[in-house]
Amino acid sequence: MSANWPPGPLVKHLTVAGGAMLYNAALARNCQPEWFEPQFWRTHGRLLGTARGRGTTHFIQADDRELVLRHYHRGGVVARVLADRYFWRDEQRTRPFAEWLLTHRLHRAGLPVPAPIAARYVREGKVYRGDIITERLVGTVPLSAALLDTALPLLTWIAIGRCIRRFHDLGVCHADLNAHNVLLDGTAVYLVDFDRCRLRADGLWRDGNLVRLRRSLEKVTYGLAAERFTDSDWHALLDGYQSQMPADGSRAP
Numbered sequence: 163m164s165a166n167w168p169p170g171p172l173v174k175h176l177t178v179a180g181g182a183m184l185y186n187a188a189l190a191r192n193c194q195p196e197w198f199e200p201q202f203w204r205t206h207g208r209l210l211g212t213a214r215g216r217g218t219t220h221f222i223q224a225d226d227r228e229l230v231l232r233h234y235h236r237g238g239v240v241a242r243v244l245a246d247r248y249f250w251r252d253e254q255r256t257r258p259f260a261e262w263l264l265t266h267r268l269h270r271a272g273l274p275v276p277a278p279i280a281a282r283y284v285r286e287g288k289v290y291r292g293d294i295i296t297e298r299l300v301g302t303v304p305l306s307a308a309l310l311d312t313a314l315p316l317l318t319w320i321a322i323g324r325c326i327r328r329f330h331d332l333g334v335c336h337a338d339l340n341a342h343n344v345l346l347d348g349t350a351v352y353l354v355d356f357d358r359c360r361l362r363a364d365g366l367w368r369d370g371n372l373v374r375l376r377r378s379l380e381k382v383t384y385g386l387a388a389e390r391f392t393d394s395d396w397h398a399l400l401d402g403y404q405s406q407m408p409a410d411g412s413r414a415p
């Protein structure tokens with residue numbers, strides 16, 4: 163995938179108070195800035211639930227589909243000082259716009275990612291805050307949650323390896339490939355959370371992604387029955403990663 167790529171006529175750009183938003187007019191014709199405010203959905207009784215990551219993720223019932231609204235929040239020690247503020251450079255390099263545009267591209271390329279709906283940033287001098295909305299992958303369970311309940315069939319581990327390989331073959335280096343960002347629906351596998359992800363030429367980053375996922379799997383299954391994550395599971399994932407792609411498995415955009 164090349165780095166410069168026109169997003170297409172369905173992607174709309176709107177100026178909003180203090181910033182701007184992007185949205186996909188085919189998926190959210192009536193998208194408005196209020197959509198980024200959890201309170202807007204709460205007052206309309208459309209808030210379905212929340213998940214806690216670095217910030218809070220809100221699950222929403224829109225008119226025709228379920229949505230996921232995420233406010234960007236820093237992690238680690240800087241979170242105490244900067245919380246949800248990021249230094250302004252330019253619009254394309256804001257976290258929400260960069261993640262939205264990359265996810266849009268991957269979605270259009272046929273990769274198993276949520277359809278991106280909208281993104282917004284609001285500037286305040288040298289800093290900005292941001293939010294992103296994606297379509298909820300209804301019926302999926304995070305790999306981390308699935309492992310709390312039961313061990314997974316080897317076929318699922320193979321499918322996870324194959325899925326990661328498809329992204330890597332397009333040069334997608336996932337900045338946070340962990341067991342919470344892999345979603346499962348039977349043997350269908352999706353990746354989410356493309357914040358800070360980049361398209362890169364081939365390199366050792368591929369191994370880095372896999373090592374990060376392995377550490378995360380060890381962490382989420384720590385203290386659980388040993389059968390939840392075994393060497394055979396990991397080897398099945400690597401086999402899937404190394405196996406020949408199906409004909410439609412590495413579609414170019």
Ligand SMILES: Nc1ncnc2c1ncn2[C@@H]1O[C@H](COP(=O)(O)OP(=O)(O)O)[C@@H](O)[C@H]1O
Pocket residue numbers: 213214215216217219230232276296297298299300302304342343345354355356357
């Ligand atoms: N489109 C989606 N459909 C279903 N679940 C999602 C979707 N996007 C995120 N999630 C869930 O919400 C969690 C947090 O979202 P994520 O994008 O990973 O944000 P962060 O890790 O920065 O908090 C994910 O681990 C996943 O379980």
Ligand SMILES: [Mg+2]
Pocket residue numbers: 215338342343354355
């Ligand atoms: Mg995440």
